[in-house]
Amino acid sequence: MGCGVRGVILDADVILTPISSSPPQGPDDAVRLPPLADRLLRRLSLSGIRTGIALRSDSPSRVVELLMNLAASHSMECFGLNSWSAEDIICEIQKSWGEGGGEIIYVASESSKRMMIELASHGWVVVDLVSEMTDSNKSGSSNLISINSLLQLPSIICGIIKKTTSLDILVVGYIMKPSREEDFAKRGAFPMHPTPNGLIFMPLSFELPLHSQLNEVDVVLHKATDEIVSLNLSTLSEVSVRVNYSKGMQEVKSYLEHHRQVCVIDPLDKVYPIVDRLEIQKLLSDLKDPDGEGKHKIRGPNFFQVDNFDDDVILTAKGKFPFPCIVKPQVACGVADAHSMGIAFEVDNLMGLRVPLPAIVQEYVDHFSTLYKFYVLGEKVFHAAKRSMPNGTTLRKLSESKGLKPLLFDSLKSLPTVTGVEIDLPGNGSIPKANSEVLDFDLVTRTAKWLSDRLSLTIFGFDVVVQEGTLDHVIVDINYLPSFKEVPDDIAVPAFWNAIRKKYDLSRTQEGSGAC
Template structure:
């Protein structure tokens, strides 16, 4: 039996292309069109563009460009021979049941009324006027025409149909994050509008529409709230949460979620507070000591101190007491969400902390010799993956590289580039491949990952591990929320991602029923 949800979407030129700009004769996209194209491109739902015979050449060229850019099909719609277009679409997409949604403007609805027996017509109201008997994005069983006011409503409409087709087996997952991050996830197939194998339907949330109305459609929310941080006011206490100021849209989402206690949030906003604060994470990681046993490698936090001001006279003494001898790595205490969160420095001399150009408060952390090898771990529910990446060289190599600049502090942005050495300069380091083979104790880090998951109460997160030369200590140097896990093959990572979401939802449902 075929799936009775949405099996295809057709976007008519009348809905996605505006009239030419009268000043320079350019053809423009309709408001919300680019947003919709991006959502449909990786939706796992066939998408096409239709236009009528006689459309102007500039508009046709624009539609052809869109078709190539977003991998959409193009169909010519002949109002005098609608059946021909229907057959072309069926030939391209198959005819196995389900709905084809045809989106057009209400400027000229005459050709689309003829389609109402085979396709569902979605009419974009040109002035957003309420029509009697219709609700935004909704339709009745008897109606074959649906009205929307904005193109941004279409993904929500698709999800509504697909959820109904799935019945109790379907879950709608609303997601929100910055566009570039969303695109990274979507192009790997992580956010399909059509149901996944385990019944998830992903619906993008947009701040261009009322959040409360969108939440009516969803069962689960997954977010990258750190993308919407405006500022962070750090607490002076480890026990008190920081005051994280989010964007207006994210604040509205938080407010609406307070009224939707039945909605499963992955993960609650309060749970990401430690991940925003490097000092809180470092103190939490001190608890790793309880996992260590005799006769095997240790897993631990790096030694560190918090510095409010680099010019304080007792800094040298504090560094000595914490066994932090140069070189040390200095990081802003705020770990994400603000522009300078990834500003860092490697400092070779204690005297060079004075006037250091790293935001304060900051964390001064031991520099661990690790043979230029970084192990990135990703926790997706109960699944744990890891990859190996090149990292910064050992201290002796760094010092050699910096001698030509008089061992001045090495400033860098960790999101853009890391200080590295060429292979021929790494004579003091074990090889990258050898470090991967014999140093990593995966069982130990797996135990640490499960411990971290419980302590943070996070479903999807990542952390970085370096293995200290000589001692073999496994040092967790960074923790982050909802990483891209793009180094993990899609055929493993994406199903694990979906499984983690579904299982979290079920656990929450079971807890609510107890």
């Protein structure tokens, strides 16, 4: 039994030259980096898998310079080979990497067929990047694998690690937008080498056949809200019917419905309530201290739902709660304007307010300009304090000079006035000690367990503010699979891995081994 993958060597040809039937149009075409190669290099760089680039020493200077820069930018090694032979390659790699300790994977194109066969005969795993669709192992040799896209390489790596490692390995296939993937990967959360509790992470690509990819994984980790195309909250049907996903996510959804043995973090029906702020508010309406031990009250904000900003809304708003109020789209995530909000300082501000409909009108809680972000990772609860918006009186003064008009803003960016002059939201500076001491951490931790039971989610976050005067703890938002970037990586990432592993283990003990 081997011990996983010692490293991956990428032939310069597969990085610089796209597989195409068209010849290069000019000298620069030969040194252009295809998008798929760039994506692969970034993934390998952040995966924990040792990676090198092989090139001929007599390559044009512009090729050598580009590859050297690529290798340096991705913390990879660059091997200049005097001759393009299996013996030369093996000698150069062993000088740097030594012998033994796992498989070496060499990725090359069809033009190096003879050399690839020689490397395979020496026990290396050789991946042949071919120009047409082909079976993954047409050669019949277990050491010579054919692929037609660089996007397939991570699954090859994960498959070899699982096959050659004596540990109980789980392959976690993940789906999320590239920027979110990179955020997690930069912090070491998505390694392809085994974590201490036996996880390896494999990106799932909508550009490849999904069925074959999903057949390789034990756990599907997703941020399905990244794949929402549209969401119609004006109908009375179930939320699951009202959510329209991308074609790729629809395929994943269909696969999971027919393969209940695959552990999903988390099942889509458990994520649906987080998409709808009205559902979130209804859940928080039942909120109370689970143990009744807290010296403070924990609750959701007072609110009401509106379908139009007209005279009926004005009548509804009167007497509901003191102004100012914050107005949010009912759609909580997954669409472009889900974070387009407004602050109204008097009832008339609601008339014709330019916030996407339907919307939630919610009390604005003065909160010491401090927001507490809580993260639930399985059984672990973490929190961090962040600077937030000022109290309602201060915001009112900002708007009075313009006729006390509502403030419109994007909650992911900064708070603009109606004239377009931006007022920067306070940053992530230190929280005054007096403010941090008002937080009843034990109360919120007990509530986190209550929310976890009610939502049946493995990894989620919620935002808490402490009301000035009453010291009520008010939960103002809940979200699925947050980045938890405010928590130190050496604490949060192992907790993230353990949450996934425990969820999978629990699913195997449940009757029928259904989806977790």
